Amino acid sequence: MKCVQFESVGEPADVLQTGERAVSSPKHGEVRVRMLASPLNPSDLMFVRGTYGVTPALPQIPGFEGVGVVEESGGGLRGKLFMGKRVAVLNKSGGNWAEYAVVPADQVIPLSKSLSLEQAATFFVNPATAWIMTQEVLKVPPGAWLLQTAAGSSLGRMVIRLGKSLGFRTLNVVRNPDQASELEAAGATAVVVFDAARGTQEDFRAAVRQVLGDDPLQHAIDPVGGNTGSAVLQCLSHSARMLVFGTLSEQPIQISPRTLMTNNVKVEGFWLGNFMESKGLLFKLKLVRRITQLINDGVLASEIADRFSLDQVREAVQAVEQPNRAGKSLIVMAPSSS
CATH class of the missing domain: 3.40.50.720 (NAD(P)-binding Rossmann-like Domain)
Known part of the structure; x- marks a missing residue:
């Protein structure tokens, strides 16, 4: 699979590169998600610089937030329930800037079809x-x-x-x-x-x-x-x-x-991430419904400034760090119609 990764911490424009990795199979309690899009958040850039609260396991794929489709389950009730569904992926360890991500099933939550790809990708953070x-x-x-x-x-x-x-x-x-x-x-x-x-x-x-x-x-x-x-x-x-x-x-x-x-x-x-980990599935599903309505009403909608491919990650991080910049940048792995 194609992915963005870094082998040492540092300035994102200097250390991030696009490469290839084998697609992992999910273990019990995990799911494999075909990623559609992931935003560039300040936490992602801090992670690459080594200044975030999570230590990168080098070589590391960044990306804590995103949207994708569950394509494989390693077993477990949630994994089976989410098969084929479009989900928000809150990846606590990073790894969403890739064509596929393997995460615990409790880190994905199904999203309404009423949300655009852009709003689904920026749903949580x-x-x-x-x-x-x-x-x-x-x-x-x-x-x-x-x-x-x-x-x-x-x-x-x-x-x-x-x-x-x-x-x-x-x-x-x-x-x-x-x-x-x-x-x-x-x-x-x-x-x-x-x-x-x-x-x-x-x-x-x-x-x-x-x-x-x-x-x-x-x-x-x-x-x-x-x-x-x-x-x-x-x-x-x-x-x-x-x-x-x-x-x-x-x-x-x-x-x-x-x-x-x-x-x-x-x-x-x-x-x-800590707050969501402390909550059960029922709370999360209620939260998703409430936020979905507020996004559709424009209250919690994200303004999208631009979109980049995985190959354009260096241009993306340079654009994000321009002063007084409004709107989110997305890395898009699939067409907007997905």
Whole structure:
């Protein structure tokens, strides 16, 4: 089979290459999926660089998310149930940037035929993360404020649309002032421009308080870390919760023990793969139905910027890392009609 792989960690454009591998047979409890498409997510690029939370087993095929068709089962109830079905593939070990992927059957979930190939390929990492963090974990109620950093990202824009749809208010932090009016037009309740390399935590706290007034800030999500995540912590109200789900700055968050002690603030890590692994099939099927409806309604739909073949992976990763780029890039293994 044709696949994308890397033999050493490093810059994706330098170490990724297209090659050939034998197609593996699934063991008991596994399925073999003929892959149709897989997006290029920030986690994939961090994985290639060796900075993600999963260590590559070199030589390694990247790709944590994607869509495909189950063509072979190694045995087990789920494998038999999913035979011939189009499924989302949440591949915890990586391996979706290939014509075939062999994964545990509990890492694939059947998808509705109403979803396009593009929306099926991007079904989980952003849409599920946006829904689960805000509604399953934080349970942000209507009228409450949710602060999010990196709000101009694809996931950030989904959270804005979700807030508008469900009635919670979003306070959105961006570095680029040009994004402020764009996000407000998309439904953001408020936007704060903050660059941790230039501004201070006091500046940030003042800007946030100017927006909130006397309203409490009980909920926050942060994929950045570093000084930005640390600044968010200083703005949280008593008994607030903050979910950390990324390390875009590659810098640690600085937490004063007294902040945790006196304000009873809770800082928690969120990893989609761990959350999904803790849930049963019934929860997953209900989640899929809910997210499918929200995607079809446009609330959690992914904007697709461009498509590349497996042979074009270096061009794909270069395109993804262009600044202020909107939309997802896909690696497509099969025609869009699949």
